[in-house]
Amino acid sequence: MNYFYPVNLIVFGFLLTALLGLISSWVDRKVTAMVQYRVGPPLLQPLVDIVKLLGKETLVPAGASRGAFLLAPLVGLAGVVASSTVLWGNLLRPSTSFAGDWIVILYLLTVPSLGIILGGFASRNPLASLGASREMKLVLSYELPFVLAMLVPVIRSGGSIRLGDILSSQFANGANAGSLSGIIALVVAVLCIQAKLALVPFDAPEAETEIVSGPLIEYSGAALAVYRLAKNMLLFVLPFFLGIMFLGGFRLHGIEILWSVLKFVGVLALITVIRNTNPRVRIDQATRFFWGPVAILGAAAVVLALLGL
């Protein structure tokens, strides 16, 4: 019996990712506060928010689909936990990397969005439905450039769709972001994860000022806590995935720990600064942006990678 998988799932996939996700959420809020010249929340604030929500009443709106409404946050959380488990497995024991885990990750990272869409439609609220339909359009918009950007590391590592091979080719030849095609793909990927996290400028699904947090509008108590936890964990998992694909991965020994933390915080701070210095775009503008310039840029990066640049 191999104990690595269950331990990885519970300790690294869930607990450590949740902890790091809460810290990422704090970094995000603190950087936002610094951009706006204010002090910002204390370190434990995201954790306190989750604990508070867990203790509150969970209301199910009248006429809502009860099962789907309460199940949707768990679907989202399960998607994040599964994807972070695969990533941690790669980092801690490279031998657990299997052929095609690249596809599995791309697939699992769509599940949190599906959870939000499910919850939004199940809650029988016009604003939630509107938000869920926008989320659906956003998923359709960013998936194409995201996959194109993620193809670049695959091509550069000789066409292997194993994360382990992508990592070892980066250890041998330097990080993917060091090449022309890599850096273009990184820019495309950062724009796509901005949309995946539903942050400004692509926060049309959750626009606070027009459709008051969209699909989450009817959620309260423990269900909302699970959603927030899943979102915070996603805020950790996506920069982590980007680090593995483009920035040479993370190594956990000696001085490398410092570099790993710096890489991660760098990507996170970049996302936060983008979200604080941009206005929200409409959903049609977002779709046009992703299918137009961003997809073309992603395709150009793929062509450059095929040419070996």
Added chain:
Amino acid sequence: MSMTLKALLKSPWVFHLSTGSCNNCDIEVLDCLTPRFDVERFGILLAGSIRHSDVLLVTGSCNRMSVERLKKLYDQVPKPCLVVGIGTCAGSRGVFIDSYNCPVPLDHIIPVDVYIPGCPPKPEAIIAGVVKLIQKVGNG
């Protein structure tokens, strides 16, 4: 004090509810959320949806049209929740006390935990009021 209540006092998300105020109190409430006063230091966030909120900030004199909505919204807040009456109108109906349109004061409609007087109260007064509310609930 229970864990839930302790956490609630450290992250009170406020919902802003105007029951026919002249908007001055609303502007002062929004002032508290600006970088100058930065109430996010204490975990206070403005919740857009009533389902996410812990503290109801009620402004205005509770006129006939808004009383029904006020009751409905109070029923929709996930409990435990706290209610703060902001401004003279919410406290005593102010100059509208003899009006046909403001039949009952706020605390006859829903239970109120703290009043913050002023027309409108300064942001400093609102923060002081919220601190007193936190102390009051914290001491049981």
